[in-house]
Amino acid sequence: MVNYFLTIYLVNMRKVDFDSKTIKEHGLSNSEYKKICELLNRSPNLLELGIFSAMWNEHCSYKSSKIHLKKLPTKSKDVIQGPGENAGIIDIGDDQAIVFKIESHNHPSYIEPYQGAATGVGGILRDVFTMGARPIANLNSIHFGSPKHPKTKNLLIGVVKGIGGYGNCVGIPTIGGETYFDESYNGNILVNAMSLGLVKKEKIFYSKASGIDNPIIYVGSKTGRDGIHGASMASSNFDDKTEEKKPTVQVGDPFTEKLLLEACQELMRDDSIVAIQDMGAAGLTSSSVEMAAKGSLGMEINLNNVPCRELNMSPYEMMLSESQERMLIILNAAKEKNAKKIFEKWNLDFANIGKTIKTKKLILKFNKNIVGDIPIEALSIKAPVYDRKFIKKNIPKKQIISKDKFNKLKIIDTLIKLISHPNISNKRWVWEQYDHTVMANTLQKPGGNSGVVRIEKTNKAIAATIDSSAEYCVAHPLTGGKQIVCESWRNLISVGAKPIAITNCLNFGNPEKKNTMGEFIDCVEGISQACNYLKYPVVSGNVSFYNETKEKSIKPTPTIGGVGLIKDYSKMITMNLKSENNILIVVGKTLGYLGQSLFSRIILKNKKGPPPEINLFNEKNNGETILELIDKKYILSAHDISTGGILVSLVEMCIAGNIGVKIDSPKTLVNLYEFFFGEDQGRYIIEIKNDNFNEVSNILDKNSVFFEKIGTVQKDKLTLKNEFDIFIKELIDYNNKWFKSYIS
Amino acid sequence: MRSSVVIFPGSNCDKDIAVALEKFNFKNLMVWHNETTLPKSDLVVLPGGFSYGDYLRTGCIAAKSNIINGVIEFAKKGGLVLGICNGFQILIETGLLPGVLIRNKNLNFLCKNVYLKITNNKNNFLSKFNKEIIKLHIAHNEGNYYVDERNLKTLEDDNLIAFKYCDKKGNIAEENNPNGSIKNIAGIFNKKQNILGMMPHPERMIDKYLSGEDGKLFFNNIFSKHA
Numbered sequence: 001m002v003n004y005f006l007t008i009y010l011v012n013m014r015k016v017d018f019d020s021k022t023i024k025e026h027g028l029s030n031s032e033y034k035k036i037c038e039l040l041n042r043s044p045n046l047l048e049l050g051i052f053s054a055m056w057n058e059h060c061s062y063k064s065s066k067i068h069l070k071k072l073p074t075k076s077k078d079v080i081q082g083p084g085e086n087a088g089i090i091d092i093g094d095d096q097a098i099v100f101k102i103e104s105h106n107h108p109s110y111i112e113p114y115q116g117a118a119t120g121v122g123g124i125l126r127d128v129f130t131m132g133a134r135p136i137a138n139l140n141s142i143h144f145g146s147p148k149h150p151k152t153k154n155l156l157i158g159v160v161k162g163i164g165g166y167g168n169c170v171g172i173p174t175i176g177g178e179t180y181f182d183e184s185y186n187g188n189i190l191v192n193a194m195s196l197g198l199v200k201k202e203k204i205f206y207s208k209a210s211g212i213d214n215p216i217i218y219v220g221s222k223t224g225r226d227g228i229h230g231a232s233m234a235s236s237n238f239d240d241k242t243e244e245k246k247p248t249v250q251v252g253d254p255f256t257e258k259l260l261l262e263a264c265q266e267l268m269r270d271d272s273i274v275a276i277q278d279m280g281a282a283g284l285t286s287s288s289v290e291m292a293a294k295g296s297l298g299m300e301i302n303l304n305n306v307p308c309r310e311l312n313m314s315p316y317e318m319m320l321s322e323s324q325e326r327m328l329i330i331l332n333a334a335k336e337k338n339a340k341k342i343f344e345k346w347n348l349d350f351a352n353i354g355k356t357i358k359t360k361k362l363i364l365k366f367n368k369n370i371v372g373d374i375p376i377e378a379l380s381i382k383a384p385v386y387d388r389k390f391i392k393k394n395i396p397k398k399q400i401i402s403k404d405k406f407n408k409l410k411i412i413d414t415l416i417k418l419i420s421h422p423n424i425s426n427k428r429w430v431w432e433q434y435d436h437t438v439m440a441n442t443l444q445k446p447g448g449n450s451g452v453v454r455i456e457k458t459n460k461a462i463a464a465t466i467d468s469s470a471e472y473c474v475a476h477p478l479t480g481g482k483q484i485v486c487e488s489w490r491n492l493i494s495v496g497a498k499p500i501a502i503t504n505c506l507n508f509g510n511p512e513k514k515n516t517m518g519e520f521i522d523c524v525e526g527i528s529q530a531c532n533y534l535k536y537p538v539v540s541g542n543v544s545f546y547n548e549t550k551e552k553s554i555k556p557t558p559t560i561g562g563v564g565l566i567k568d569y570s571k572m573i574t575m576n577l578k579s580e581n582n583i584l585i586v587v588g589k590t591l592g593y594l595g596q597s598l599f600s601r602i603i604l605k606n607k608k609g610p611p612p613e614i615n616l617f618n619e620k621n622n623g624e625t626i627l628e629l630i631d632k633k634y635i636l637s638a639h640d641i642s643t644g645g646i647l648v649s650l651v652e653m654c655i656a657g658n659i660g661v662k663i664d665s666p667k668t669l670v671n672l673y674e675f676f677f678g679e680d681q682g683r684y685i686i687e688i689k690n691d692n693f694n695e696v697s698n699i700l701d702k703n704s705v706f707f708e709k710i711g712t713v714q715k716d717k718l719t720l721k722n723e724f725d726i727f728i729k730e731l732i733d734y735n736n737k738w739f740k741s742y743i744s
Numbered sequence: 745m746r747s748s749v750v751i752f753p754g755s756n757c758d759k760d761i762a763v764a765l766e767k768f769n770f771k772n773l774m775v776w777h778n779e780t781t782l783p784k785s786d787l788v789v790l791p792g793g794f795s796y797g798d799y800l801r802t803g804c805i806a807a808k809s810n811i812i813n814g815v816i817e818f819a820k821k822g823g824l825v826l827g828i829c830n831g832f833q834i835l836i837e838t839g840l841l842p843g844v845l846i847r848n849k850n851l852n853f854l855c856k857n858v859y860l861k862i863t864n865n866k867n868n869f870l871s872k873f874n875k876e877i878i879k880l881h882i883a884h885n886e887g888n889y890y891v892d893e894r895n896l897k898t899l900e901d902d903n904l905i906a907f908k909y910c911d912k913k914g915n916i917a918e919e920n921n922p923n924g925s926i927k928n929i930a931g932i933f934n935k936k937q938n939i940l941g942m943m944p945h946p947e948r949m950i951d952k953y954l955s956g957e958d959g960k961l962f963f964n965n966i967f968s969k970h971a
Contacts, residue, residue, distance in 0.1 A: 164853045168883070169794045171756025255754050255797030262753075346753065433853045435883040437955065438792075440760040440948045445955070454953065456763075569953060 017043050026053035027229075027236060032384060039378040047316045047364065047372045053229070054282035054320055055289055055379040058545050063384050064511035065543045068521050071528045072538040078500050079539055086127045086207055086277060087197075088539025090501050092565050095201045096455065098462055099133035102141075102194040102505040102561040104544035108249040109191040110238070113158025117142075117191050118166040118252035122324050124195040125170060126278035129261050130327060132205040132268050133197025136439065137453045138167050139466045140177040140193045141505070141559045145186030147422050147742060152181070155189050157743075162252075163193070164433040169254035170261065173442050174434035175451025177466055181422045184470070187238060187549025192505040194466055194561040198455060205268060207277040209295030209330045209356055214274055216288070216299060216354040217336070219343050220260050220326035224309035226250050227283070227322025237510055238549040256325040256348070263346040264327065272335035279326040285319045287328040289362060293380035295330075300363040301354035303371070315366045330356060390517035395476050399595060399609035406673050411647075412724035414603055414677070416734050418644050419651055421602055425738040426655075443569060448656070449494035449639060450562075454569050461569035463497035465562045469643075470555035472611035475596045477519045477556055481526020482614040486681060488562035489534055490640035493623040494684060496573045496630040497564030502531065504541040504560050509553025511545045519556040520545075527558060533616040534623075536562070573630055575639040577657035582636060582713045583690050584661060586646060588622045588683030589706040592674025598644045599677035612679050619682045625703040626684055634688050634696050641683040646710065647676040649685055654718055654728050655735055663711040663720040672723075687713065745770050745966075748785040750815065752777045752806050757792035757828065757947065764947040765789070768963035775811060782814040787824045787966065790815070790831030792883075792945060802845065802886045803833035812838060824868055824966070825939045829884055832931070832941035841934055841941045842899070843891030848884070849924025855883040857955055858922055860907040860930055860944060861914050867937040870906065872965045877914045878958040880944035882922060882930075887943040889925035889932075899932060906931035906940055 023033045026049055036052050037043050044052060058064060074082035080097055081089035087101035105120025121138060128135050140163055145152045156179075167174050172195070227250035267273060275295065277287045284306070292299045303315045309323070331339055336352065343350035357363070362379065364372035375382075418424055431446035443461055444452035450465040467488045473480030485502065492499040504527060509516040531537055547554040566572050577584075594600045595609035629635050637657070641649045654661055666675045688696050693709075700707045719725045747770040751758045758774065765772045765787075773783050777795075782788060795806035806812065812834075819825045819840055827835040835841045848854055860878050865871055891899065899905050907930040911920045921928045923943075931942030949959035 161852075168853055168855075168885075169754070169756075169797070171793060253797070255794055255799070258754050258756065258794070432856050435853070435855045437855065437881050437883060437945070437948045438756060438760070440763065440950070440954065442955070443953050572953075 018049060026050065027057050028053055032056060035384065039375065039382060047319065048374055050316050050320050051285050051372065051374060051379065054285045056383050060282050060286050061383045062543055064386050064388050064545060065520065066385050067387055068524050071524060073528060073532045074537050074539065076501070076535055076537045079537055082539050083541060086130050088501065088503060089131065089204060090539060090563065092460060094458060097199050097201050097204065098196055098563060099128050099131045099199055100194065100196040100503055100561065100563055101127050101540040102192055102503040102559065103127065103542045104505050104507060105191045105193065106188060106507065106544050106547055109159055110155070110189050112249040113155045114162040114165070115249050115251050117159040117162030119250045119324050120191050120193045121163055121166040122252045122254065122257050123280050124193045125172065125257060126280065126327070128195045128197035129264055130205065130276050130278045131199065132203045133199035134265060135172045135195050135197040137196045137451060137464055138172050138174045138194065139451060139464055139561060140174065141190065141466045141468055142177070143180045143182065143185045143190035143557060145181070145189065146183040147181050149183065149186045159191055160430050160433050166252055166254045168435040170258045171438050173436045173438050173453065174431065175436055175442055175453060176446050176464060177431065178468065179427050179430050182470065182555065184555040187552060188547040188554050190507050190547065190557060192559045194503060196462065196464055196563065203268065205273055205276050207275050207291050207294060209275045209291040209297055211274055212297065212356055212358050214356045215331045215333055215336055215352045216301065216356065217329040217331045217339065218306060218326065218349065218351045218353045219329060220348055221253065221256050221323055222307040222309040222349055223313065223318055223321045224323045225313065225317055225321060228317060228320045237546050250322045250324050252324050259346040259348055260325050260327065263343050263348055266342045267339055272332050272339050274330040274332055276327060276329045279328055281322065283320065283322050289376060289379045291328065291330065292362065292376045296360065298357040298359045298361040298363065298376060299354060300357050301365065303364055303366040305351050305353040307349040307351050315364060315371050388511055388517045389514050390521050391514040392518045392522055393477055395610050396608060399606060401594065401604065405604060406671060409603065409673065411672060411676065411720065412726060414599070415647055415651065418598055418602060418648055419731065420734045420738055422738050424644060424648060426735045427739065429739045429743055443572060444495060444574060448575050449491045450497065452495055452566065452572060459568045461566040461572060463492050463495045463564045463566060465491035466559060467491065468557050468559040470557045471596055471601065473523055473558065474555040475609065475611045477522035478526040479611050479614060481523035481558060482530040483611060483681065484558060484560045485527055485530035485534065485536065486614055486619045487640070487642055488560045489536060489619065489623055490684065492562050492564035493626050494573065494575065494638045494640050495566065496571055496627065497566045498627065499534065499536050499562055499564040501537050501539045502560050502562045504538055504558055506541065506543045507547055507554065507557040507559065508545050509548040516553055523556055523558045530614070530616060534620055571630060571633065573635055573638045575637055575653050575656050577653045577659045577687055577713050578636045580713050580715060581690060582687050583693060583709055584711045584713065585686050585688065585707050586683060586710045587626060587686060587700065587705060587707045588618065589680065590646065590675060590678060590683065591680050592670040592678040593680050594674055594678050597677060597679040599673065612681050614681050621703060622682050622684065622705055625700060625705045626686070629686065629696060629699060634692050635686050636689070637687040639685050641685060643679065645677040645679050651718065651731055653685060655732050658728060660714045660717040660728050661711045662714045664709060665721055685710065745787065746785045747772045747787040747789060748775050748782055749789045749791055750775050750777060750811055752793065752795035752809065754795050754797055755791045755793035757945065761789055761791045761828065761947045764950050764959065764963055767950060777809045777811050780810050780814060782818055785823065787826060788815055788818055790827040790834050792829030792831060795830055795834060803830060803837040806834040807837035816840065819939050822936065822938050827941040828945055829943055832943055833886060835939060835941045840939050841932055842895040843889055845886050846888045846890055847886050848888050853885040854922055856922065858882050858944065859910050859912055859920065861910040861916060863905045863908055864903045864933065867933060869940050869966060873961055877910065878961065879956045880946055880958055881948045881955060882944050884943055887923045887925065889929045891926060896926065902935060904933045904935065905929055906933055907942060
């Protein structure tokens with residue numbers, strides 16, 4: 001390694017070009033380096049090279065994804081702020097808005113699971129509260145390798161503790177999430193954290209700098225040597241030396257985050273702040289450059305004023321450190337004194353480190369010398385953008401399953417095997433480590449269709465869900481992309497929420513590979529089609545490429561965070577079955593399609609074939625009809641039918657309500673396995689009163705929604721005539737067993 | 745009835761408890777940890793959270809904070825003091841309550857509903873409870889109560905145990921002990937029974953839309969006694 005730390009950074013002292021080793025260590029290609037020299041009209045010094053490296057890497061520049069992300073719909077009458085800010089914002093009426101975003105922290109979490117996951121939560125919280133919102137809920141999606149892989153258990157334990165350790169301390173409830181195991185994540189786990197905040201519409205803060213000679217204020221923790229080049233690390237593949245990257249993982253301090261949150265909220269009460277952004281990936285560099293770029297102005301920073309945790313920190317380290325819990329503020333000059341007082345009250349650093357300038361440049365001073373001088377545009381709009389080569393995946397051939405494969409099976413054994421599988425088993429062990437009730441507004445905790453928190457002093461509640469389906473995406477990325485959006489939509493519908501918008505976290509392998517790029521493009525296309533049709537726009541998001549170790553890539557895993565509004569939470573629906581003699585209806589048509597289903601993969605060990613088709617018309621129509629039935633108070637409980645098909649969904653409802661169901665034998669002539677385990681899309685199970693059957697069927701008929709009665713709620717057993725008769729208690733045990741034994 | 749809720753910089757249940765107190769007709773004031781005196785109060789609450797980050801032993805820095813002398817003085821004069829979760833940990837660190845709260849037996853943070861048996865209702869806090877078994881929420885990493893034999897004997901002999909973890913029917917057994925607390929203890933009183941420290945969060949269960957409403961009984965009860 002070059003010794004970066006003792007080099008003297010005088011702009012006028014550069015004569016020598018860097019060798020290709022140094023350039024490569026900075027994650028830049030030779031052609032990119034050439035472009036830097038052209039933009040500067042000279043070669044950069046080491047500090048400048050580091051800054052280009054931070055801003056031009058995939059994580060910050062979106063250079064491989066940018067042109068494709070433009071296809072996503074980002075507007076609707078409810079959208080206040082789409083992608084491009086710290087987070088997206090939607091209108092929820094009464095002058096209130098919800099700020100939300102999802103972000104990945106995959107690479108650091110694999111290297112150091114506790115700190116990686118903890119700082120992932122910290123980062124997303126800051127993205128939300130930097131916009132003036134108070135965070136009200138967190139969610140997360142975590143993917144691990146095979147449970148049998150030697151690293152999986154420790155990674156799982158570390159990540160869960162890290163997420164809990166951070167969110168619990170700041171005091172934000174974690175109301176939902178998903179935990180998934182698959183060997184494609186053996187060398188690259190996924191940790192995606194989502195946060196939602198509540199803000200008054202007239203109190204939203206943005207990151208666009210404005211005004212000349214306004215002070216640039218640094219607040220929060222001191223800058224240390226942690227996380228230097230974190231963003232570049234997240235923009236490359238892993239290899240045998242991955243462990244050596246530990247020092248590039250940041251260390252979280254949730255207590256300081258809590259102080260920073262409260263101090264910012266206090267400062268945000270008046271008009272002191274002109275612009276504000278958190279120092280996330282690429283720290284001081286990205287925050288200053290992005291704020292200046294948005295405001296079309298420049299920044300002059302005196303690095304001697306940056307609060308440092310360690311002695312003799314160099315400009316290079318200060319600009320590239322990813323120390324946590326820091327914010328950059330452009331302040332109204334007249335308010336500096338008062339602002340300082342607030343941060344002193346909360347025991348946080350507050351330092352004037354520079355000013356906005358007219359020339360669109362980033363000027364860095366240190367020990368009275370100019371040590372860096374870069375045009376802002378070279379770091380922003382002039383950064384490279386690639387239209388990478390790609391290969392699209394054709395839809396695979398449908399599989400024909402021979403009859404004798406079913407003959408060897410028993411329905412009940414199959415069901416037990418599925419509900420005992422790691423990916424279906426009860427995840428209580430995970431979410432009981434997250435405080436899900438702090439703030440005392442949680443109406444639905446993890447484990448249901450969606451998490452729900454109410455908005456104080458109103459009848460409103462916000463529902464949020466997080467979903468991914470890598471199996472469908474790897475089989476056919478276009479269909480997979482559509483499917484996740486639809487699943488997210490269904491999860492919100494099932495609690496009685498009107499879906500409003502999504503945030504997405506696109507986790508993929510190496511974009512320089514044609515197949516990976518093809519997967520990415522198709523997933524984005526699928527997401528785009530579904531979001532367009534459902535009027536469910538994307539308001540924020542994040543792309544994580546290079547989830548690849550030794551040439552082995554993860555399955556394409558776009559994660560969708562959906563947010564919906566419940567106008568009157570007294571009408572909210574839960575999934576637990578309510579009482580005996582109520583009847584259950586499957587809404588949506590069951591064709592019995594088994595391709596890519598849990599049944600095919602686990603029981604038949606067949607991973608081929610296309611995923612189930614998505615019919616967006618039915619999806620929308622079925623969902624809106626469910627909302628109508630909820631609004632008219634006919635529905636007592638509801639659950640979408642997803643992985644595992646009708647029977648697994650039914651069992652989940654029984655377990656949640658600790659009550660049984662007498663299942664009707666299917667009237668159509670489909671094979672029982674296809675009927676009960678098929679994963680046809682756009683379906684829900686609803687519980688209604690027997691007396692209301694006519695009214696409910698009228699509404700379903702009127703809207704041309706296919707439905708069939710599936711059973712009746714009964715005391716404590718799940719029964720299907722001639723097939724099985726099993727106590728719910730037993731099913732609960734099977735469902736709980738795997739996680740318990742795995743952890744202990 | 746006037747209440748004061750102390751806010752430490754890392755408190756995160758201060759707002760929740762304030763909402764609950766106001767809902768049940770307390771005139772509540774918030775008190776910043778750097779203050780040295782308490783406003784006139786009938787009840788002082790130390791809320792849940794991570795007072796000063798709790799990177800050291802939970803509650804130990806809070807027990808040396810500016811406001812804490814005021815709280816101790818208030819308690820010694822017989823004022824009602826309630827410590828919930830981190831507040832309980834702080835009360836122990838001040839020495840106002842005996843014992844120690846160590847890490848949960850499975851070493852994990854634990855957030856769930858639990859059943860509690862009210863073991864002493866002859867006091868200022870719980871006298872009007874109309875049921876013996878209630879359901880409240882816990883959310884903590886260090887709620888495993890331990891006390892030496894001599895102090896345990898005093899707690900038992902003087903009936904100073906407020907709640908014990910139990911099952912739905914009130915059975916107190918190891919399998920319904922969520923965190924490993926000695927004798928399933930979830931909350932205790934001081935000798936004069938004007939100080940209550942408890943791990944469960946009544947403020948999170950104050951209406952039917954939350955995961956239970958037994959917290960309502962709790963706040964209603966303090967109020968009715970002193971109205």
